[in-house]
Amino acid sequence: MTNLLRIDASIRGDASVSRRLTDRLVARLITEETQVTSRDISKGLPAFDGGWLAAVFSPAETRTEEQKAIVAQADQLLTELRNADTLVIGLPIYNFGVPASLKTWFDLLARKGETFVYTENGPKGLLANKKTYILLSSDGTELGGPADFASAWVRHMLGFFGITDVVFIAADKMVFGAEEVIAKAETAIDQIAA
Numbered sequence: 001m002t003n004l005l006r007i008d009a010s011i012r013g014d015a016s017v018s019r020r021l022t023d024r025l026v027a028r029l030i031t032e033e034t035q036v037t038s039r040d041i042s043k044g045l046p047a048f049d050g051g052w053l054a055a056v057f058s059p060a061e062t063r064t065e066e067q068k069a070i071v072a073q074a075d076q077l078l079t080e081l082r083n084a085d086t087l088v089i090g091l092p093i094y095n096f097g098v099p100a101s102l103k104t105w106f107d108l109l110a111r112k113g114e115t116f117v118y119t120e121n122g123p124k125g126l127l128a129n130k131k132t133y134i135l136l137s138s139d140g141t142e143l144g145g146p147a148d149f150a151s152a153w154v155r156h157m158l159g160f161f162g163i164t165d166v167v168f169i170a171a172d173k174m175v176f177g178a179e180e181v182i183a184k185a186e187t188a189i190d191q192i193a194a
Contacts, residue, residue: 004029005084006038009102010092010137017137017171017182018090025133025169025189026088037080041101046073048107056111077108078115086131087163089154093138093172097149106157115161125162132163133192135185136170143170167192 006026010016030036046052055067056074063071081087092099109115116123134154141147155166169192171178171185 002031002034002085003083004034004036004086004088005080006036007087007089007102007105008038008040009042009099009105010090011042011099012092016090016092017174017178018092018135020182021135021137021169021171021185021189022088022090024186025135025192028189028192029086029088037084039077039080041105042099045077045101045104045108046070048104052108074108074111077105078111081109081115081161082127084130086133087158088133088135091134091136091150091154093136093141093148093150096141096147098153102154109161110157123160125160128162128164130163130165132158132166134166134168135189136168136172137174138170138172139175140173143168143172145172 004026006022008016008019008022010018012019026036051066052070052074055063055070058067060071089102091102097103112118115127116125118124134151136143136151138148141150143151151168158164158166169185169188171182174181
């Protein structure tokens with residue numbers, strides 16, 4: 001049995017290109033042996049705030065009922081990521097960066113002792129050996145271009161967790177010919193999942 005974790009961050013619903021590409025890739029990756037967990041983070045996540053910080057880093061025996069509920073939500077996200085063999089993340093670029101919900105998802109998962117540790121040689125990720133596909137969509141921003149502040153950040157955060165086997169498939173600069181760009185990304189998906 002393999003576990004695939006799908007993360008959707010687009011706020012565009014059925015009109016989302018990143019969801020369209022993610023649907024296509026997931027459909028090609030799953031087999032009878034695949035367990036798929038889908039999380040649509042565009043619908044909201046627990047707040048990453050002082051209350052979250054206090055709850056997660058308080059000793060279990062001293063937590064209030066409210067803190068226990070916060071920790072249960074945080075641990076659910078962590079369990080989903082930890083259990084995944086493959087990650088498929090839909091990444092629409094908004095205003096040259098990642099959607100706020102995706103930033104929050106990473107913030108909620110960046111937990112010392114859980115996803116990374118500090119060593120004498122710097123941070124070390126604890127979640128290695130996960131294949132990751134990023135389905136990026138953008139109206140005007142080119143993947144890796146000077147205005148792309150999303151892809152390098154996502155790659156860095158995944159690497160911070162120890163996840164370094166990352167493949168980007170982009171439908172970028174769609175303003176210059178969306179259908180052609182989307183078709184090219186779909187061809188790339190089909191080649192990966194062949």
